[in-house]
Amino acid sequence: MFGIGMPELLVILVVALVVLGPQRLPELARTLGKAMAEFRRQTSDIMEEFQVQGMLDDERRPAPPKPKAPEPPPTPTAAPGTTPSGDAS
Numbered sequence: 001m002f003g004i005g006m007p008e009l010l011v012i013l014v015v016a017l018v019v020l021g022p023q024r025l026p027e028l029a030r031t032l033g034k035a036m037a038e039f040r041r042q043t044s045d046i047m048e049e050f051q052v053q054g055m056l057d058d059e060r061r062p063a064p065p066k067p068k069a070p071e072p073p074p075t076p077t078a079a080p081g082t083t084p085s086g087d088a089s
Contacts, residue, residue, distance in 0.1 A: 004012075017025055 016028070020028060
């Protein structure tokens with residue numbers, strides 16, 4: 001959580017209590033909680049929309065052509081009247 005440990009969090013809460021007072025601190029915490037919940041909901045909605053759009057783009061995109069297999073080099077053929085080993089018969 002942003003690298004804030006328990007001692008730092010307690011100091012922040014004490015300063016907030018002194019500055020805001022005991023009447024406004026619960027109201028501020030409630031408002032902050034609602035804002036965080038709304039932010040998380042909006043973030044998850046946006047992420048879901050990106051995922052759906054990505055899936056639709058993948059469906060519309062044609063598959064890339066498969067590369068052709070390389071053709072084997074031509075085998076040497078013997079001239080008429082010779083054997084493949086090169087001996088004349």
